[in-house]
Amino acid sequence: MPRLILLWLLALLPPLAGAQAPFEDSMAQRMQACTLCHGKEGRAAPDGYYPRIAGKPAGYLYQQLLAFRDGRRHYGPMRELLAPLSDAYLQEIAQHFAQLELPYAAAQPAALPAQDLARGQALVRQGDASRGLPACSACHGEALLGAQARIPGLLGLPRDYLNGQLGAWRAGQRRAAAPDCMAEIAKRLHPEEINAISHWLAGQTVPVGAKPAPSPPKPAPMRCGGLP
Structure with missing residues (x-):
């Protein structure tokens, strides 16, 4: 070791x-x-x-x-x-x-053209029903701060980390309990869309005092084995 x-x-x-x-x-x-x-x-x-x-x-x-x-x-x-x-x-x-309540780091400046960021925002906020892609906010909350007890927030995370995790789900290197909804979603996304989503999310400022919601949004758009 x-x-x-x-x-x-x-x-x-x-x-x-x-x-x-x-x-x-x-x-x-x-x-x-x-x-x-x-x-x-x-x-x-x-x-x-x-x-x-x-x-x-x-x-x-x-x-x-x-x-x-x-x-x-x-x-x-x-x-x-x-x-x-x-x-x-x-x-x-x-x-x-x-239980730690600590300030978030500053947002990362976006490094993509405006049209690519707009595509990332649209996928986060609206999804793409024609491809069976729910909006990220449908599970992670309108504030994108997650929910108790098992849904993580998407803001305040480095874009390289977001890119890496979506890519890992897409490639089968990260797994959750079946049905693995995040793997299904990531595999329906194109690599350039994953990049756009990551850049847009990392560029958002996290409000002071931000916390996960007390409960998940309902109804859930997909069955997820990792949720109770």
């Missing part, structure tokens, strides 16, 4: 009974291992790939931690870090980050 991953893993694990803790025994202290990649307090890293995890719905975070640990999402360092952790401890991690 690479030395850096081993150090992260030791930081994540709860202290052994009877051992002298070398630091304050708190989730905030232990979760500093996560912020090495996900940025200060989980607010997203400046490299544009690691996502914001602070303030995401706890149910969503928990499902993603399970997915990395159990192989439905593929990223070696995450799987190594989470492999020895129990479901209960993953729940604690999810609850810790979900």
Whole structure:
């Protein structure tokens, strides 16, 4: 196991009974291992790939931690870090980050022509019924901030991360419980549309005090196995 991953893993694990803790025994202290990649307090890293995890719905975070640990999402360092952790401890991690109320980073300036951004906005807000594509807002909410307990927000995320995840669903590298609605949607999108959606979303300012909605929009446009 690479030395850096081993150090992260030791930081994540709860202290052994009877051992002298070398630091304050708190989730905030232990979760500093996560912020090495996900940025200060989980607010997203400046490299544009690691996502914001602070303030995401706890149910969503928990499902993603399970997915990395159990192989439905593929990223070696995450799987190594989470492999020895129990479901209960993953729940604690999810609850810790979900309850953080922190400012969002500034929007990323758009780097596409206006007509491409308009296409991205149209897909986010209206979808394309002729191709069976629901609007992103139909599940992620009109404010695009997600909903309790398992729907993530789409704002405040780096465009490279958004591009990467939609591409992973499209290529079958990321999976959710069947029926995998996001995989179906991503496979109906053209690569240039994924790029337009990612650029438009990353260019939106997140309002101060933004939080996920208390419940998902109804009715849902598609069946999704990852939702209760």
